[in-house]
Amino acid sequence: MSELKRQVLGRGLSALLDPTSPHEDIREDVSPHTLSVDTLVPGKNQPRYSFPEEDLDSLSLSIQEKGVLQPILVRRLLNQNGKYEIVAGERRWRAAKKAGLSEIPVIIKDFTDREALEVGLLENIQRQDLNPIEEAEGYRRLAEEFNHTQESLSRALGKSRSHIANTLRLLTLPKKIRDYLTEGKLSSSHGRALVSADDPERLADLILEKGLSVRETEDLRKPSSGKKISLRNTPSDPEKEVLCQHISDLLGISIDLTLKGEGGKIIIPFNDPTELDQILQKFNQIKGD
Numbered sequence: 001m002s003e004l005k006r007q008v009l010g011r012g013l014s015a016l017l018d019p020t021s022p023h024e025d026i027r028e029d030v031s032p033h034t035l036s037v038d039t040l041v042p043g044k045n046q047p048r049y050s051f052p053e054e055d056l057d058s059l060s061l062s063i064q065e066k067g068v069l070q071p072i073l074v075r076r077l078l079n080q081n082g083k084y085e086i087v088a089g090e091r092r093w094r095a096a097k098k099a100g101l102s103e104i105p106v107i108i109k110d111f112t113d114r115e116a117l118e119v120g121l122l123e124n125i126q127r128q129d130l131n132p133i134e135e136a137e138g139y140r141r142l143a144e145e146f147n148h149t150q151e152s153l154s155r156a157l158g159k160s161r162s163h164i165a166n167t168l169r170l171l172t173l174p175k176k177i178r179d180y181l182t183e184g185k186l187s188s189s190h191g192r193a194l195v196s197a198d199d200p201e202r203l204a205d206l207i208l209e210k211g212l213s214v215r216e217t218e219d220l221r222k223p224s225s226g227k228k229i230s231l232r233n234t235p236s237d238p239e240k241e242v243l244c245q246h247i248s249d250l251l252g253i254s255i256d257l258t259l260k261g262e263g264g265k266i267i268i269p270f271n272d273p274t275e276l277d278q279i280l281q282k283f284n285q286i287k288g289d
Contacts, residue, residue: 032071032105032106032107033105033106033107033108034103034104034105034106035074035084035103035104035106036102036103037093037096037097037101037102037103037104039082039083039084040072040074040083040084040085040086040093040104040106041077041083041084041085041086042085042086042090042093043085043086043087043090043116043120044085051090051091051094052184055091056091056094056095056098057098059091059092059095060095060096060098060099061099062095063092063095063096063099063101064099064100068092068096068101068104068105070089070092071089071104071105071106071107072086072088072089072090072092072093072104072105072106072107073086073087073088073089073106073107073109073119073123074086074087074089074106074107074108074109075087075108075109075110075111075116076108076110084106084108085116087109087111087116087119087120087123088119088120088123088124092104114145114146117141117145118142118146121138121141121142122142122156122157124138125138125139125157126157126158131181131182131184132167132170132181132182132187132188132191133170133171133178133181133182134182135167135188136167136168136170136171137171139153139164139167139168140168140171150164150165160282162253162278162282166192166253167188169192169195170188170191170192170195172195173191173194173195173200174200174201176201176204177191177194177200177201177204180204180208185208186204186207186208187214189214189244189248189254190204190207190212190214190217192254193214193217193218193221193254194217194221196221196271197217197220197221198221200221203217203220203221206220213244213256214244214248214254214255214256215256215267215269218254218256218269244256244257247266253268253278253279253282254269255267255268255269256269
């Protein structure tokens, strides 16, 4: 794939839909079309394989009220009686069908198999439509099948290299824990903490049983440390967990958040000088931005 097209992929669908693009190969056929939902078929290389019914129900209600606000991206299927393959937007298509729509807005692009796969992976990751394991699988496929480095993925997706590296490490977890992450029972921050645990499956079950925070999980992952902590029997504060997850994703590292009154503190643990150096580099990068 050309460097130009790779740069455009890194900008997501906004570049593909931009009629003012000065490049003919990118501008070609970007006018929205309307197609019957029955003429579309799921992409054979769709990176997302989990479509929770509650998410589809929520999106379906929004579509019933406001319609499909963003056209989905499709490509023509040769010798398929007018069928089109979905490159990006299968979730919107499924929700539109559930909402009872007979037609849906689309953008038609003549992608090759390779381009369709790469665009689908990049677009789903950019939109944060994937669960942690699907995201990790997307990074792995982009690296193995398209020779992307963590640096090039970082530039294309606007995510830190440490976030990409830590997400890829989730694939080393036992299947049981990967299933927990896929089902949303564990957060990606919990998953990253479990990667280096002595007995990750036992600790994962303990997280679910006791409602352990990420910091408590990190304290327990190495029993040999001898450190004792009190286990909470009450569920964590949802608002705190959302804030903790947001900051962890922003920094690309696991953190713990303590709230007290109007204030609180952010704790950033590290295991060795190398991890500390990576944390400092991340802060330097943020300062430079």
